Amino acid sequence: MNMSSERIWVVIPAAGIGSRMNSGTPKQYIKIEDKTILEYTINRFLEHSKVHKVVVALNPNDKNWQDLPYQENSRVITTKGGENRVDSVLSGLDQIRQFEGTEHDWVMVHDAARPCLNPRHIDDLVESKATSPDGAILAIGAVDTVKIANNHQSIEATIDRETVWLAQTPQFFPLETLRKAIRVALDSEATVTDEASAMEVAGYHPALVIGSRQNLKVTEPEDLMLASIWLNRGI
Numbered sequence: 547m548n549m550s551s552e553r554i555w556v557v558i559p560a561a562g563i564g565s566r567m568n569s570g571t572p573k574q575y576i577k578i579e580d581k582t583i584l585e586y587t588i589n590r591f592l593e594h595s596k597v598h599k600v601v602v603a604l605n606p607n608d609k610n611w612q613d614l615p616y617q618e619n620s621r622v623i624t625t626k627g628g629e630n631r632v633d634s635v636l637s638g639l640d641q642i643r644q645f646e647g648t649e650h651d652w653v654m655v656h657d658a659a660r661p662c663l664n665p666r667h668i669d670d671l672v673e674s675k676a677t678s679p680d681g682a683i684l685a686i687g688a689v690d691t692v693k694i695a696n697n698h699q700s701i702e703a704t705i706d707r708e709t710v711w712l713a714q715t716p717q718f719f720p721l722e723t724l725r726k727a728i729r730v731a732l733d734s735e736a737t738v739t740d741e742a743s744a745m746e747v748a749g750y751h752p753a754l755v756i757g758s759r760q761n762l763k764v765t766e767p768e769d770l771m772l773a774s775i776w777l778n779r780g781i
């Protein structure tokens with residue numbers, strides 16, 4: 547257990563319905579081999595020595611959580627998810643603050659739908675804390691040429707892909723700074739599709755930490771095969 551004054555919490559937004567997956571089961575509860583996608587994701591963090599506790603934001607209509615093996619685990623806390631991902635994340639941050647979080651703590655936010663995260667990337671983010679006070683996110687560079695489309699779905703322009711980074715999660719920030727930044731961003735009706743968006747609106751410049759295409763977000767049916775391959779190889 548990490549006894550330092552600066553603890554690392556994890557918030558896992560898991561309240562989505564997975565509409566793009568076209569599955570009868572919310573995608574975070576689809577099983578690969580013997581475990582659900584959500585279990586792979588939660589276990590990634592429970593197995594990491596630097597992680598204090600994990601807060602999972604659940605859909606209010608979630609019927610599957612009760613079947614997962616975390617009911618008696620004191621390091622796993624649940625909270626009520628919200629209408630959008632950002633609302634679920636904020637609910638998790640508020641839960642931490644109400645529970646035992648302090649202003650010294652940091653938080654990693656990681657999509658439930660990214661079960662193939664390699665633990666070494668958690669280490670990389672933790673290490674980034676020493677040099678990135680504004681926080682950091684995992685990201686990967688674009689390997690294809692990047693086009694900007696006009697509203698008729700034809701090419702408007704090509705942009706220099708050296709400047710293009712595809713954001714992943716975890717996204718790692720000081721707990722209180724992130725919580726306040728999200729609240730300000732939402733009050734200003736900014737679009738917040740990841741935590742870094744809110745931090746940017748607040749004027750911060752989070753660092754980019756190299757991630758991996760292995761850390762894919764299971765979004766559409768074809769992603770399941772890729773996730774299965776990675777998970778069956780063992781991470």
Ligand SMILES: Nc1ccn([C@@H]2O[C@H](COP(=O)(O)OP(=O)(O)OP(=O)(O)O)[C@@H](O)[C@H]2O)c(=O)n1
Pocket residue numbers: 558559560561562563564565566567574603627628629630631632634635657658659660763764765
């Ligand atoms: N109101 C929401 C919406 C999404 N999420 C979570 O945010 C992560 C990333 O979102 P996404 O991949 O878009 O998941 P869904 O919203 O479930 O997918 P879709 O957009 O296809 O419905 C997922 O783990 C999802 O469970 C959440 O906690 N609360």
Ligand SMILES: C[C@](O)(CO)[C@H](O)COP(=O)(O)O
Pocket residue numbers: 631657712713714715739740741763
């Ligand atoms: C947070 C995220 O995974 C970073 O790429 C992404 O923004 C989530 O988008 P989604 O549409 O909520 O899956």
